[in-house]
Amino acid sequence: xxxxxxxxxxxxxxxxxxxxxxxxxxxxxxxxxxxxxxxxxxxxxxxxxxxxxxxxxxxxxxxxxxxxxxxxxxxxxxxxxxxxxxxxxxxxxxxxxxxxxxxxxxxxxxxxxxxxxxxxxxxxxxxxxxxxxxxxxxxxxxxxxxxxxxxxxxxxxxxxxxxxxxxxxxxxxxxxxxxxxxxxxxxxxxxxxxxxxxxxxxxxxxxxxxxxxxxxxxxxxxxxxxxxxxxxxxxxxxxxxxxxxxxxxxxxxxxxxxxxxxxxxxxxxxxxxxxxxxxxxxxxxxxxxxxxxxxxxxxxxxxxxxxxxxxxxxxxxxxxxxxxxxxxxxxxxxxxxxxxxxxxxxxxxxxxxxxxxxxxxxxxxxxxxxxxxxxxxxxxxxxxxxxxxxxxxxxxxxxxxxxxxxxxxxxxxxxxxxxxxxxxxxxxxx
Numbered sequence: 001x002x003x004x005x006x007x008x009x010x011x012x013x014x015x016x017x018x019x020x021x022x023x024x025x026x027x028x029x030x031x032x033x034x035x036x037x038x039x040x041x042x043x044x045x046x047x048x049x050x051x052x053x054x055x056x057x058x059x060x061x062x063x064x065x066x067x068x069x070x071x072x073x074x075x076x077x078x079x080x081x082x083x084x085x086x087x088x089x090x091x092x093x094x095x096x097x098x099x100x101x102x103x104x105x106x107x108x109x110x111x112x113x114x115x116x117x118x119x120x121x122x123x124x125x126x127x128x129x130x131x132x133x134x135x136x137x138x139x140x141x142x143x144x145x146x147x148x149x150x151x152x153x154x155x156x157x158x159x160x161x162x163x164x165x166x167x168x169x170x171x172x173x174x175x176x177x178x179x180x181x182x183x184x185x186x187x188x189x190x191x192x193x194x195x196x197x198x199x200x201x202x203x204x205x206x207x208x209x210x211x212x213x214x215x216x217x218x219x220x221x222x223x224x225x226x227x228x229x230x231x232x233x234x235x236x237x238x239x240x241x242x243x244x245x246x247x248x249x250x251x252x253x254x255x256x257x258x259x260x261x262x263x264x265x266x267x268x269x270x271x272x273x274x275x276x277x278x279x280x281x282x283x284x285x286x287x288x289x290x291x292x293x294x295x296x297x298x299x300x301x302x303x304x305x306x307x308x309x310x311x312x313x314x315x316x317x318x319x320x321x322x323x324x325x326x327x328x329x330x331x332x333x334x335x336x337x338x339x340x341x342x343x344x345x346x347x348x349x350x351x352x353x354x355x356x357x358x359x360x361x362x363x364x365x366x367x368x369x370x371x372x373x374x375x376x377x378x379x380x381x382x383x384x385x386x387x388x389x390x391x392x393x394x395x396x397x398x399x400x401x402x403x404x405x406x407x408x409x410x411x412x413x414x415x416x417x418x419x420x421x422x423x424x425x426x427x428x429x430x
Contacts, residue, residue, distance in 0.1 A: 007099050014097035022095035031087045039065030060104040071110050078112035090114035126231045126256050135238045139262045142243045145211040147282045151180045152203045152210040156187040161218025161268040168272035176279040187217040192227030197236050212243040216268035219250045228255040247271035390421040
């Protein structure tokens with residue numbers, strides 16, 4: 001049976017795949033396992049399923065040293081970042097089949113605009129999600145405390161950007177005294193998201209001690225800022241209960257945090273300048289209020305002095321004026337009393353005259369009625385007197401001066417006196 005050696009097979013595969021159709025072809029892929037060795041750049045090229053994220057295609061790629069320096073410099077200048085794992089790129093590649101190393105893709109050029117477009121696309125997707133969840137403007141709508149002098153700072157300890165921020169803040173010409181505390185976090189690499197979120201959590205636990213949060217990082221390669229292009233981090237900043245200032249990178253650098261933070265400035269130094277300017281505005285506002293208070297107090301004092309002067313001028317004549325007013329009031333009262341008395345007494349005097357003229361007639365009539373009644377009563381008394389009773393044939397018997405009403409009460413031999421109308425009869429009881 002005829003057979004092929006492995007070398008022969010690889011050469012036959014090379015003759016089949018290394019045709020015009022596989023040379024200088026533009027493809028899109030995701031970089032993985034990027035490494036520079038001996039001046040050459042080696043990598044894995046991946047294609048992942050958009051729904052599941054599973055790898056559906058893989059190939060080895062390389063940029064040879066004779067082209068790598070130029071391709072790398074162009075890409076870095078355009079995107080601000082170096083080749084690294086996770087980037088999506090558009091490459092011009094040619095299929096190469098080496099008898100020993102197998103098939104690989106030799107990269108001849110890279111389109112940096114595609115990579116930048118992919119970063120912008122992902123950022124736009126995050127912005128759309130933040131908008132749909134209604135949280136993108138939450139931090140920007142928070143009211144700023146007045147004054148804003150207590151600053152929680154998230155930065156890398158010992159970083160130049162943090163040093164620039166602190167120097168600018170503490171050496172301000174207005175001598176504003178800021179209270180700051182560093183909550184350290186990683187400002188580049190894979191640890192950016194968890195460490196910054198952890199720092200935000202620490203600040204939230206003592207949020208009553210702070211007026212705002214500053215997230216700062218100095219300049220560097222744009223690739224160093226990709227750690228901030230994260231939805232979870234952006235959502236945490238958007239929903240943070242204190243206003244957040246973001247000053248990351250250079251003036252031209254933009255991250256997703258710039259779309260959700262309460263204030264976005266270009267550099268850490270600019271963040272300090274923004275806080276100082278806010279303090280300056282508050283001082284000017286207080287100055288205006290102070291001057292207005294002085295003016296109002298002066299106006300009130302001038303008015304009081306003027307009023308006091310008028311009172312002082314009127315004071316010598318004030319007692320006599322008061323006495324005159326009271327005397328006039330008393331005279332009016334006396335006149336009123338006289339008029340009132342005259343109006344009240346005169347009708348009463350007229351009434352007394354009327355009563356006096358009718359009094360004799362009234363008294364005569366009363367006396368006549370009283371005399372007639374007394375006469376009638378006298379006649380009645382005469383009819384009811386003991387003498388009248390005796391004249392009607394009745395008699396009264398007395399024993400020891402008391403009228404006898406019961407014969408049993410009088411003993412035998414007692415002397416009795418019986419009174420009749422014409423005299424007295426003396427007798428002895430048998």
